[in-house]
Amino acid sequence: xxxxxxxxxxxxxxxxxxxxxxxxxxxxxxxxxxxxxxxxxxxxxxxxxxxxxxxxxxxxxxxxxxxxxxxxxxxxxxxxxxxxxxxxxxxxxxxxxxxxxxxxxxxxxxxxxxxxxxxxxxxxxxxxxxxxxxxxxxxxxxxxxxxxxxxxxxxxxxxxxxxxxxxxxxxxxxxxxxxxxxxxxxxxxxxxxxxxxxxxxxxxxxxxxxxxxxxxxxx
Amino acid sequence: xxxxxxxxxxxxxxxxxxxxxxxxxxxxxxxxxxxxxxxxxxxxxxxxxxxxxxxxxxxxxxxxxxxxxxxxxxxxxxxxxxxxxxxxxxxxxxxxxxxxxxxxxxxxxxxxxxxxxxxxxxxxxxxxxxxxxxxxxxxxxxxxxxxxxxxxxxxxxxxxxxxxxxxxxxxxxxxxxxxxxxxxxxxxxxxxxxxxxxxxxxxxxxxxxxxxxxxxxxxx
Amino acid sequence: xxxxxxxxxxxxxxxxxxxxxxxxxxxxxxxxxxxxxxxxxxxxxxxxxxxxxxxxxxxxxxxxxxxx
Numbered sequence: 208x209x210x211x212x213x214x215x216x217x218x219x220x221x222x223x224x225x226x227x228x229x230x231x232x233x234x235x236x237x238x239x240x241x242x243x244x245x246x247x248x249x250x251x252x253x254x255x256x257x258x259x260x261x262x263x264x265x266x267x268x269x270x271x272x273x274x275x276x277x278x279x280x281x282x283x284x285x286x287x288x289x290x291x292x293x294x295x296x297x298x299x300x301x302x303x304x305x306x307x308x309x310x311x312x313x314x315x316x317x318x319x320x321x322x323x324x325x326x327x328x329x330x331x332x333x334x335x336x337x338x339x340x341x342x343x344x345x346x347x348x349x350x351x352x353x354x355x356x357x358x359x360x361x362x363x364x365x366x367x368x369x370x371x372x373x374x375x376x377x378x379x380x381x382x383x384x385x386x387x388x389x390x391x392x393x394x395x396x397x398x399x400x401x402x403x404x405x406x407x408x409x410x411x412x413x414x415x416x417x418x419x420x421x422x423x424x425x426x
Numbered sequence: 427x428x429x430x431x432x433x434x435x436x437x438x439x440x441x442x443x444x445x446x447x448x449x450x451x452x453x454x455x456x457x458x459x460x461x462x463x464x465x466x467x468x469x470x471x472x473x474x475x476x477x478x479x480x481x482x483x484x485x486x487x488x489x490x491x492x493x494x495x496x497x498x499x500x501x502x503x504x505x506x507x508x509x510x511x512x513x514x515x516x517x518x519x520x521x522x523x524x525x526x527x528x529x530x531x532x533x534x535x536x537x538x539x540x541x542x543x544x545x546x547x548x549x550x551x552x553x554x555x556x557x558x559x560x561x562x563x564x565x566x567x568x569x570x571x572x573x574x575x576x577x578x579x580x581x582x583x584x585x586x587x588x589x590x591x592x593x594x595x596x597x598x599x600x601x602x603x604x605x606x607x608x609x610x611x612x613x614x615x616x617x618x619x620x621x622x623x624x625x626x627x628x629x630x631x632x633x634x635x636x637x638x639x640x641x642x643x644x645x646x
Numbered sequence: 647x648x649x650x651x652x653x654x655x656x657x658x659x660x661x662x663x664x665x666x667x668x669x670x671x672x673x674x675x676x677x678x679x680x681x682x683x684x685x686x687x688x689x690x691x692x693x694x695x696x697x698x699x700x701x702x703x704x705x706x707x708x709x710x711x712x713x714x
Contacts, residue, residue: 352573359566360556370553373546374574377539377581384589400588404580411576419569422490433704437697444693448686460673628700635707 210300213293217301231309235273239265239317247324258327259386263379265321266314266342273313274306274350275367278358295424299351299416306347314343330392338386341405345378348409352416355423381405436624443470443618450610457526464522466614470622471515472540476582477623478508478630479547483575486568498564499641501571502554503633505547511626512544535586536593543578550574 225231242265253261289298318339322329329335350371357367385401447466455462482504489497519537520530531537553570557563586593676682 356553356566356570356573359562360553366553366556369549370570373542373549374577376542377577377585380585381588404584404588408577408580411580412573415573415576419490419572422565423569430704433701440697441690441693444689445686448682448689454672459671625697625700628704632700632703632707635711639707639710 210294210297213297214301214304217289217293217297218305221301221305225309231273231276235269235313236316238272239269239313240320242268243317243321243324250325253325253327255327255390256387258325259383259390262318262321263342263383263386266317266339267346267375267379269313269317270310270343270346270350271368271371273309274347275354275357275364277302277306277351278354281358290424295421296417298424299355299420302355303348303351303413303416306351307344310343310347311340314339327390329390331389331395334389334395334398335386338382338389341385341402342378342382345382345405345409345412346375348412348416349375349378352412352420355420359423378405378408381408432624433628436621436628439617439621440625443467443614443621446614447618450614452611461522461525464518465611466618468515468518468522469615470619471511471518473619474622474626475508475511475515478504478511478626479575479578481627481630482508483571486571489564489568490572493561495560495564495641496638498568499637500630500634501568503637504630505550505571506633507626507630509544509547509551510629512540512547516540516544534593535589536582539581539585543581546574546578 246261246265250257250261293301318336353371353374354367357370360366381401381404385398385405388398388401443466447463452460452462482501485497485501485504488494489501516537519540523532523534523537524530527534550567550571554563554567557566673682676685
């Protein structure tokens with residue numbers, strides 16, 4: 208029970224801080240919108256395959272930019288404060304949940320804007336949206352732990368990219384396949400495999416993060 | 427001498443697989459022809475790599491539990507040896523693929539997965555080199571190693587099964603069993619796998635001992 | 647020990663039994679002329695050298711470890 212109250216408290220704290228500065232929200236939103244616009248200006252129209260891949264590449268980089276900040280840009284003082292008030296498990300869960308919410312919001316807005324600017328037929332709109340949500344969740348669960356690891360190592364962004372790409376590629380392969388199925392309007396039972404494996408990856412990654420984060424935190 | 431028994435066994439297995447792998451009869455299959463014998467040499471590289479990466483992750487876990495530097499050294503040398511076998515496996519596979527599938531890098535999920543897994547462990551070495559302080563380096567790289575391992579398992583064992591692949595045993599293709607049921611291939615293949623796993627562990631062991639000596643020397 | 651020897655003999659005797667040609671081209675010529683044994687000898691030599699080399703490194707390491 209103590210864990211849940213701690214998580215709640217940290218989550219609220221995180222949101223209040225974000226709401227005060229609106230740094231991540233505005234910054235990432237602007238990043239996504241301008242990337243989409245640049246892509247629109249350079250592509251004009253795209254075949255469906257490119258449309259899908261492009262969207263996920265934009266989302267991938269937006270996610271890296273957004274989530275790197277979750278540990279790397281924390282000040283020493285605030286980390287010390289967290290250390291005193293909460294257990295490491297509570298901190299990592301709160302961070303993962305917060306990043307998930309942030310990414311879900313971000314990718315919903317991005318999808319909305321993207322599909323307005325780029326005209327494209329999507330066969331199964333609901334499944335595509337589900338794929339986007341699932342993608343946002345997977346990105347945040349993987350990147351949160353990597354960001355924690357990278358923040359301990361000289362805080363540079365290059366390391367974050369190097370460490371996260373090999374881990375995220377299987378996720379991205381699955382998501383692109385899932386969303387392609389949705390675009391082609393295939394029967395939903397076809398996509399069950401991908402959804403199952405994605406959920407499994409998420410569960411594994413979150414469990415491993417929970418087990419490992421305490422070691423990373425104690426320093 | 428009694429301590430060396432596994433090294434000798436591994437050597438005998440490898441030598442046995444070289445002789446029988448070239449001489450024993452193999453099933454006559456179109457496209458593959460005699461190149462099916464590569465099975466005895468190319469596939470064991472992957473088995474050795476996976477076993478050695480598993481050793482790395484086990485030692486990373488042991489390091490986090492005990493904080494004993496020894497386990498960190500075993501883990502890093504396992505990754506180095508695993509990378510060696512991964513590269514050999516990739517290159518030998520490319521030569522074979524060029525002959526049977528028409529190009530050195532056919533868009534095959536197993537190839538891509540293997541390349542990504544190799545990237546993952548290269549990232550591990552980059553992470554290590556970016557950290558200076560020994561204890562911190564050992565701890566953080568152990569954490570990354572454990573974090574990356576389950577993803578690698580998904581990458582190598584689950585993803586290729588979901589998509590069509592040229593490799594046997596994936597995407598509805600028959601597994602090895604279909605080829606070697608009617609032949610003696612098993613009597614060569616399994617010893618070859620065991621032998622190469624032994625050789626890989628041996629190389630890792632040698633590297634680990636060299637590194638330990640270097641560490642002692644550096645401390646003085 | 648006896649069993650393994652018997653097994654080896656059984657294996658060796660099966661070397662010479664090649665399946666009948668069923669349209670798939672195999673390197674029969676290489677085998678019938680006996681040139682395959684040249685390849686086997688070379689490969690065997692290379693791998694034996696490799697393994698002996700590993701053993702020699704192992705031995706030198708052991709000496710170093712004893713010195714410390």
